[in-house]
Amino acid sequence: MKINMHEAGANLSKLGERVWHGERVVITKAGKPYLDLVPHKRELKPRRPGRFEGQIKLADDFNEEIKEVTSGFEGDE
Template identity: 50%
Template sequence: MSERVQVNMREAKSMLSQLAERAWRGDKVVITKGGKPYLDLLPHVDSSRARKPGRLKGRIWISADFDQPTEDRW
């Protein structure tokens, strides 16, 4: 079962390695500032998606004169 750990910013600065290890193991680490929740410390999750060229084909439209200056700008 994961545990909720709450520390203030000053404590977090001196215990970052330990807090990171706890977050990695699944504990919910909350860093507070002024007595209120400020940050959640979360482990990195690699979520790389393969690029698929052309996946927006037909969904994006660019006007033929998009790069022409308009009279009202000048």
Template identity: 50%
Template sequence: MSEQLHVTLQEAKAQLFQLGARAWQGDRVVITKAGKPYLDLLPHIDTPQTRKPGRLKGRIRMPADFDRTPEDIIEGFEGRF
């Protein structure tokens, strides 16, 4: 289970290697300045996933009546019971 760790800027300067290792292990490392959160130390991810538009084309089907809402549902939303 990951842990959340708060350290000051001074502590972070002195313990950067150890804090980096903790971040890689899944701990959330928050660096504080004047008692308030200032920076989050996160592991680097080499290549973010690129979005590919249309990758689900042909896999999603919409029923012919998808835009028709039954009257009882409309009445429920509008408060007409």
């Protein structure tokens, strides 16, 4: 949806609801795209390496090659 700056100011609450529900709104100035109205995304917390240490178990043969699988990718049938 495109809407001019003056109309956007008068209908900001309604536009905000539309954007929040997934609609794209472009605010125009002098008939040209000027602003995109987007919903606020909360900032993600930085990842912390090692927080699952000791909780994940891998089988002893986890890194073993399975010929039936790799030959299909490599064309060695």
